[in-house]
Amino acid sequence: MPTSTAELGELRPLMFSIAYRMLGSVSDAEDVVQEASLRLHERSRSGEPIERPEAFASTVATRLAIDALRSARRRHEVYLGTWLPEPLPDDDQDPAHRVERDETLSFAFLAVLERLGPVERAVFLLREVFVMDYAEIAAIVERDEAACRQILHRARARIADGRPRSKTDAARDAALLDTFFAALDVGDVDALASVLADDVAFYADGGGKAPAVRHPLHGNVTVARFLAGLVRRGVGLQVRMERTWMNGDAALRVSSADGATLSLLMVHVDDGRISVIGNQLNPDKLRHLGPVGDLNALVSGDH
Incomplete structure (x- = not known):
C-alpha cells in the first residue's frame, strides 16, 4: 500500500531533525527535506511499498545530508572567520521544524560537531540522538557494524570536551x-x-x-x-x-x-x-x- 501524503508529511520533522543537526543550516536542511520528500513521494507513487517509512526517510535524509555536508565542508575551508550554525528559534511555527530539544541541538554543540567528518557525524547522531541500533546505522552509512562501532568511538573521543559537563539545574x-x-x-x-x-x-x-x-x-x-x-x-x-x-x-x-x-x-x-x-x-x-x-x-x- 502506498504511503499517504499525510504519512509523508509526518516524516518531515524527523528528516529535518537529522539534516539540521548534520548541517547546522536551516536552509540546507530544508533543501534536504524537500529532496527526501520528493524521493519518498516518487517511491510511493511507483507502487513499491515502503515497509518502514521512518527507516526509509532516515536513510534518505542522512545520505543526502552526508553529500550536502561534504560540499559544505569545502565551503567552510575558505570561510572568512569563525563558522557558527544558523539559529533555530525555539518558537518556530513551521511544523517541520518541531524537533526534540537536547544538548545536541545547541549552537555550541553544533559548532563542536564541525570536528567530525560527514560519516562520523552521521554515525554519532544516529546512535546518540536517534538511538538506532548498529545494524540500522550500518545500512544507512553503508559500512559494516564493526566499522560503525569504531567510528562512534572515535567521534565520541573527538568531541568529548564539547559535551555538557553536568546536568542542568x-x-x-x-x-x-x-x-x-x-x-x-x-x-x-x-x-x-x-x-x-x-x-x-x-x-x-x-x-x-x-x-x-x-x-x-x-x-x-x-x-x-x-x-x-x-x-x-x-x-x-x-x-x-x-x-x-x-x-x-x-x-x-x-x-x-x-x-x-x-x-x-x-x-x-x-x-x-x-x-x-x-x-x-x-x-x-x-x-x-x-x-x-x-x-x-x-x-x-x-x-
Whole structure:
C-alpha cells in the first residue's frame, strides 16, 4: 500500500531533525527535506511499498545530508572567520521544524560537531540522538557494524570536551541568565565576569559580510570587557536588544530601529556558568528569521 501524503508529511520533522543537526543550516536542511520528500513521494507513487517509512526517510535524509555536508565542508575551508550554525528559534511555527530539544541541538554543540567528518557525524547522531541500533546505522552509512562501532568511538573521543559537563539545574540557570542579561544591559564588567566560566569562549560569525572578530576570545574578564564594549557601541547606534531563545539556549536579538535583525548573541550555560557565547552576524544566516538589517551601513554611519 502506498504511503499517504499525510504519512509523508509526518516524516518531515524527523528528516529535518537529522539534516539540521548534520548541517547546522536551516536552509540546507530544508533543501534536504524537500529532496527526501520528493524521493519518498516518487517511491510511493511507483507502487513499491515502503515497509518502514521512518527507516526509509532516515536513510534518505542522512545520505543526502552526508553529500550536502561534504560540499559544505569545502565551503567552510575558505570561510572568512569563525563558522557558527544558523539559529533555530525555539518558537518556530513551521511544523517541520518541531524537533526534540537536547544538548545536541545547541549552537555550541553544533559548532563542536564541525570536528567530525560527514560519516562520523552521521554515525554519532544516529546512535546518540536517534538511538538506532548498529545494524540500522550500518545500512544507512553503508559500512559494516564493526566499522560503525569504531567510528562512534572515535567521534565520541573527538568531541568529548564539547559535551555538557553536568546536568542542568533550571532554577539556577534561569537566575544565572537573569544576572548575565542585567549586567549586559548596563555594561557591568565585574558582574558579567562573575557568571562566565573562567575558560569561557566567545565566537563571532560575520562570514566576511558583517563586522565581527575573526578569532575566538577566551577568559571571563576578556570576554566580559568585550561584551561591555559591544553594549556601549550598540547604545550609540540606537539598536534594540530583546531576549529570546534559539536552539534551546538563551539569546539576545539585536535589531535596528526599524526592527530588522542585526545579530543574535547566543549564550550556552554549562555546569552553572556560561561556557560559550556565539554572536551570529552573518546576514545570510539570519534571513530565515525575517528582515535583516545592514550592520555595515549602520556602523559606518550611513543610516
